[in-house]
Amino acid sequence: xxxxxxxxxxxxxxxxxxxxxxxxxxxxxxxxxxxxxxxxxxxxxxxxxxxxxxxxxxxxxxxxxxxxxxxxxxxxxxxxxxxxxxxxxxxxxxxxxxxxxxxxxxxxxxxxxxxxxxxxxxxxxxxxxxxxxxxxxxxxxxxxxxxxxxxxxxxxxxxxxxxxxxxxxxxxxxxxxxxxxxxxxxxxxxxxxxxxxxxxxxxxxxxxxxxxxxxxxxxxxxxxxxxxxxxxxxxxxxxxxxxxxxxxxxxxxxxxxxxxxxxxxxxxxxxxxxxxxxxxxxxxxxxxxxxxxxxxxxxxxx
DNA sequence: AAGAGTCACAACCGCTTCCGC
DNA sequence: TGCGGAAGCGGTTGTGACTCT
Numbered sequence: 459x460x461x462x463x464x465x466x467x468x469x470x471x472x473x474x475x476x477x478x479x480x481x482x483x484x485x486x487x488x489x490x491x492x493x494x495x496x497x498x499x500x501x502x503x504x505x506x507x508x509x510x511x512x513x514x515x516x517x518x519x520x521x522x523x524x525x526x527x528x529x530x531x532x533x534x535x536x537x538x539x540x541x542x543x544x545x546x547x548x549x550x551x552x553x554x555x556x557x558x559x560x561x562x563x564x565x566x567x568x569x570x571x572x573x574x575x576x577x578x579x580x581x582x583x584x585x586x587x588x589x590x591x592x593x594x595x596x597x598x599x600x601x602x603x604x605x606x607x608x609x610x611x612x613x614x615x616x617x618x619x620x621x622x623x624x625x626x627x628x629x630x631x632x633x634x635x636x637x638x639x640x641x642x643x644x645x646x647x648x649x650x651x652x653x654x655x656x657x658x659x660x661x662x663x664x665x666x667x668x669x670x671x672x673x674x675x676x677x678x679x680x681x682x683x684x685x686x687x688x689x690x691x692x693x694x695x696x697x698x699x700x701x702x703x704x705x706x707x708x709x710x711x712x713x714x715x716x717x718x719x720x721x722x723x724x725x726x727x728x729x730x731x732x733x734x735x736x737x738x739x740x741x742x743x744x745x746x747x748x749x750x751x752x753x754x755x756x757x758x759x760x
Numbered sequence: 761a762a763g764a765g766t767c768a769c770a771a772c773c774g775c776t777t778c779c780g781c
Numbered sequence: 782t783g784c785g786g787a788a789g790c791g792g793t794t795g796t797g798a799c800t801c802t
Contacts, residue, residue, distance in 0.1 A: 472771080472772070473770095473771075473772090473795090473796095474770070474771075474796090475770090475771085493788095494787090495787080495788070496786085496787065496788090508787080508788085509772085509773090509787095509788080509789095510771075510772080512788075512789085513770090513771065513772080514770090514771085516789095517770075517771085518770075518771095526769095545791065545792085546790085546791085547790075547791065548789075548790060548791085559789095559790075559791080560769085560770080560771090560791095561769085563791070563792085564768070564769055564770085565768095565769095567768095567792095567793095568767070568768055568769080569768090
């Protein structure tokens, strides 16, 4: 289709955001919600393009973002999902609700790629299961692979393949990536980092705002609460977590039962399959984390 | 102490997808 | 059904911080 870039107008500011700009953006979003990005620069007077505003919000200012210090379990989830889904960072981020796709992408490019190469050279500790085609590297056309799976009907070979992969991923001890992410979400210190970002900016303004109802968390249209994780495992720990509407579990789009479905949220689907060594390792890690982390309700800023 | 090299991550660019008309 | 605008997404770049020599 092709269209001119939205940011090539004169007078559109680029580069790092200033605290003042952040305050303006956060204030606007608190009042109007994060939809309709095009109106943001117009309404706020920010000399930024709508896209830049959206990115700043989703990658940095949005509440609930966990920054830095990826745990070994998060690494494991990323590695595994990358081997399944390829570089579909938004999809991968849907399994780590507190991480942004940009963050995961950066972490992959700067840390995990190297780490994997090293590990593979040392004896393939991180090597994907035998059933997983390709490696976690860049040589395999993961998107094509995933698309093929997505388009397969519910009884096709692709479906069978990905069911197996995902069931392996979620099967161990009733754990799931969501549960693991929830355990991560229970770390109050990790949450504080992004709360700090905003609360620093808004100071007493934020403190004076009463907490809104859950569905209004930070985007009434764009956000829905993630189910309590016990809907899948019966052992949920997080009271509430949030993800954007685009952050549907990626494998569900492939027709994969991820323990529940949208229409009938509380129907657990059991996909039991033997764990490969890597999954076992992943969930051993997760279990330790979940048991040790203290859970809390996600503070709601908006 | 200073310059070069490397790393980490925020932000940008441009293509794709979605959706309303 | 096709078009065009808006949002989403992934790849890439820019730059400040850090480390090494």
